[in-house]
Amino acid sequence: MIAIKSAFKTKAKTAAKTAAAPRLTSISRFNIAAISAGLAFLYLPIAILVLYSFNGSRSVAVWGGWSLRWYRELLHDSAMIEAAWTSLGLALFSASAATILGTLAALALTRIGRFRGRLPFSAMIYAPLVLPEVIIGLALLLLFVAVDFDRGFWATALAHTTLTLCFVAAIVQARLVDFDRSLEEAAMDLGCSPLRTFLTVTLPLIVPAIAAGWMLAFTLSLDDFVIASFTTGPGATTLPIRIYSQVRLGVKPETNAICTLMIAVVALIVVTASLLSKRYAMSGERAAALGAPM
Amino acid sequence: MSAPAADTPARPLAAAHPWSNWLIILVPYLWLFLFLLLPFLIVVKLSLSQTAVAQPPYSPVFDLAAGFAGIRSFFGALSLDNYRALFSDSLYIGSFLKSLEIALISTLLLIAAALPVAYGMSRAPRSWQPALVIAVMLPFWTAFLIRIYAWITILQREGLLNDLLLALRIVDQPVPMLASDGAVYVGIVYSYLPFMVLPIYAVLCKIDDSLLEAAADLGCPRWKTFWLVTFPLAWPGLAAGALICFIPIVGEFIIPDLLGNSRTQMIGQTLWTEFFANRDWPVASALAVALLCALLIPIVIVQRMQNETLGARR
Incomplete structure (x- = not known):
């Protein structure tokens, strides 16, 4: 699948940081x-x-x-515009739900030591990161049919939330494992309640990871074709499904235009979020270092 | 309030409110149970059922209202027929073997393509490296479908590559490139390259330079140092990258569907056809279970690695 992006992004980042040995300066x-x-x-x-x-x-x-001819033609393609709105709504909903659930899952895995059923829990979280999408799509569709839940926008939203919460959990978990836990201990020793410790120390420190997780979830949902084609129904055509049916008919310049717009949207999200998370990371770390017992 | 003693591992959230802990665990747990585990149990159940001309198109349908007798007849009606069909029909076996072949070859191609890039990145000046990592990651935020579509533009009969070859007079007629295994390999290597480059880069970065300097001091030529020192040390990264690419490639749908030829199908496509075109949901489910079983060992290994990397940093 597209994206074990997350896990390796963080891994590679730390690798770049920890490579402390002096490099041979010349590059061949x-x-x-x-x-x-x-x-x-x-x-x-x-x-x-x-x-x-x-x-x-x-x-x-x-x-x-x-x-700009092909962009003008896009404006008259009402089916494409409708698909774009569907996809955006879907991505907004499932990214937000997945961020909440994924952060809770990450907290459960890192902050609540051992509990019964931890192993199947972590297995369920990591499996979707590598599992072929056709299997996930098929399984979710069969669930919706079995409980007689209509295929369409909400079925796809639930499916995307499930897939993307695993990616959010992986990113946030990596961050929770990484940071110095003595900060939390200090806050507790100084009389902060657990909730307050979480809100004033833990949360500011993991906000960049949460933001990155939301972003990844958003783009994954926006990009997904395979799972959506199982779970969606008439009236809830997503952008990738619409593009796919165009691509099957051959290369058309209008397709290039809509693809370019999608690339632009995703690039915009990635750049803003990385700028934001940098600022957050700085202020967060400072706040945690200085103001824990505020 | 009882603060955790300094020498015991602190679990701030666990210390005070057990009920809030249960909430933190229970909400995502229930979600995953409902939308991940339960669906898989349904897939397994369906793979033991038969097709029916009905809505939903399979039987038996689980019916609690029929009471105990209903449950017994439900279990009586399950059978292994779909799996027997799977193992006796050359279509299914063929597409399974085809998927494994394509996944294996493309994993090797990925290693060959990623190794020099990752090596180059790890040898680049330190100040460039974060930017290089981002540059490798960035294309992967754009949709899979779009990236495959871009290759159609390049590889099709009136596409850019044929134009280039014609203009350079390397060929005098357009070469059919789309709808071939070659195009599938290009698409796969293109789509999965970062997942191979980044794990390899991560281990190459950790290699102590003094090892390479020692080899150089002892008169070992560069390529030999690479082969004798760097390559063995890079193994964990290679293995991680290979597994992480291999598993999803086996079940790949979009790439062979858009770039491959329709005569030889990969298992993901066969599942798709059974489900959407033939509306044979039980056989599609049996295929999903078989695919999952085939991938179970690599998936378990990946989970181990994930747990270890996170555990090691704790």
């Missing part, structure tokens, strides 16, 4: 070539897609000059 030509080739491979296809969304000509082979 081979290494530069390897990095550039890798990045070119990753970015060229996306760059081409974005470029051709501004192509004035209908054919992919011909460059017909810069144009």
Whole structure:
């Protein structure tokens, strides 16, 4: 699946930080070539897609000059616009629900030592990170059919919440395990109630991870095609399902335009959130260091 | 209020309010039970059922109203027929083998592609490294579907790659590239590259430079140092990356559906066809259970690794 993104993002981050040994300063030509080739491979296809969304000509082979023609045509594609609203609503709801549930799950796994049923609990949280999506989609659909719950927006929202809460839990758990627990102990020793300790010490410290988790959940929900195609029904077509049915018919410049818009939205979210979380992380750490017994 | 003693592991939330602890555990636990475990039990149950021309399209249907006799006839009606069909039909076996083959080969290709990139990143100046990590991650926030679609634009008959090859006079007719295993491999390597690069990079970063300096001092050429020192030390990262890519690739649907040819299906596509086109829900469920069983061992290993990495930092 798309994204064990989370777990490895944090892992790689710490790795970059902890590599304390002095590096050989010169970087060889081979290494530069390897990095550039890798990045070119990753970015060229996306760059081409974005470029051709501004192509004035209908054919992919011909460059017909810069144009916003395909974006204008999108404005008249009411089915696509409706799908976009459905997807946004879905992503907003499931990301928010998943963030609450995932944070609770992470707290349960890290702050409440051992409890009966911890092993199946952590297994249930980590399984969806690697499980093929067709299996999750099929399983959830069969549940909804068995209890006679209508397929559509809400079924898909529940499905996305379930999938993405696992990613949120993984990110928040990594952060909870990482930070210095003596801060919490100090607050408790100084007479803070557990709730107050959580609100004034723990929460500010894990807010960046929670924000990153929400963001990841949002984009995962926005991107998902396989699970949604199992759980959705008539009247709740999501953007990826709409794009998929267009792509099956062949390459169309309108598809390039809507894909470019989706990339832009996701890029905007990622950049804002990373800026925000940086500021939060700083103020959070300072607050925790200075003002625990406030 | 009783503060935890300094030498016992502190569990602030556990110390005071047991009921709030239960709430913290119970809410996500119940959710996962209802929307993850229960659905899987239903899949298993359905894989033992038969197709029926009804709504829902399977029988038996669990009916509590019929009382004890109903429950007994329900269990009596379950059978292993779907699994027998699975193992006797070459279509299913074929697509299983095909999936394993594609997943295996593409995992090897991924290792070959990711190793130089990860190595280069780990040797880059320290100040570049965070930016490089972000640069590798970033494409993966964009939708899977969009990235595969981008490759259709490139690989199709009137696509950019054929235009380029024609313009350079390397070929004199467009080469059919889409709808082939080659296109599937390109799509998979493209989509999964970061999940291979980042774990390898993470272990390469931890390698002590003095080991490499010692090898160089003793007159070992660079490529040999790489092979004798770096590569063995990078094993844990390779293994992690390989497992994390292999498992979802086996069940991949979008990539073979959009880039592959329709003659040889991967198991995800077969499941899809059984479910949506043939409306044979019991066989689709049996396929899901079989796929899950095949992937169980790698999944358990991944969970172990996850728990260990988090445990080690505790």
